Amino acid sequence: MKKLMIVIMFLSSIVLQGQTAKENLRNTFDTYINLTMAQEFDKSFDYIIQDLFEIIPRAQMVALMKQIYNNPKMKIHLENPKILSLGAIEKLKGKWYAILTYSNIMRIKVNPEDTDESAEDKAVRMGLLKVSFNKKFGTKNVKYNEETGFFEINVVKSVCCASEDGKSDWKFLTLDKAQQKLTKSFLPAEIFEKL
Secondary structure: OHHHHHHHHHHHHHHHHHHHHHHHHHHHHHHHHHHHHOOOHHHHHHHEOOOHHHHOOHHHHHHHHHHHHOOOOEEEEEEEEEEEEEOOOEEEOOEEEEEEEEEEEEEEEEOOOOOOOOHHHHHHHHHHHHHHHHHHHOHHHEEEEOOOOEEEEEEEEEEEEEEOOOOOOOEEEEOOHHHHHHHOOOOOHHHHHOO
């Protein structure tokens, strides 16, 4: 009976540690995504897997993000992030990894180059944008609001989560198919097999 109690206590401590690690991961991701949505890129990039900055300098990435969000020709708003799933935390090549999937709403408005744009030119421009967004995000995820001029896009993304100890100090990197060649240079191949 005493041995059974020890085994039960051991197993319950493993389960509790697993929940604590996942809760910590979720909380850290919430901090990261909220900083990103608030366009506080200097702070949010503290939560990016730092290997990325050996390929693309951090200052360059921050400047690029600020340029995108401060572009007078385009307005972007991110809203309503939700964690949809969180996979198992596994040790791969000396670090701990997990795959997190989340969604958010992206509202985007692209202003015309020509301020005297005709109704016909606007219809063509909106049609081209819609085709492009449909291709990238899927037709069912893209809506256009004619009154506001904003596209509302339901974005679903997979994120690689990495930690040195598997419990804390989580870092993140969105796993975009267009960037796989770049990210495969420093992330374990097993990460991509899970997508």
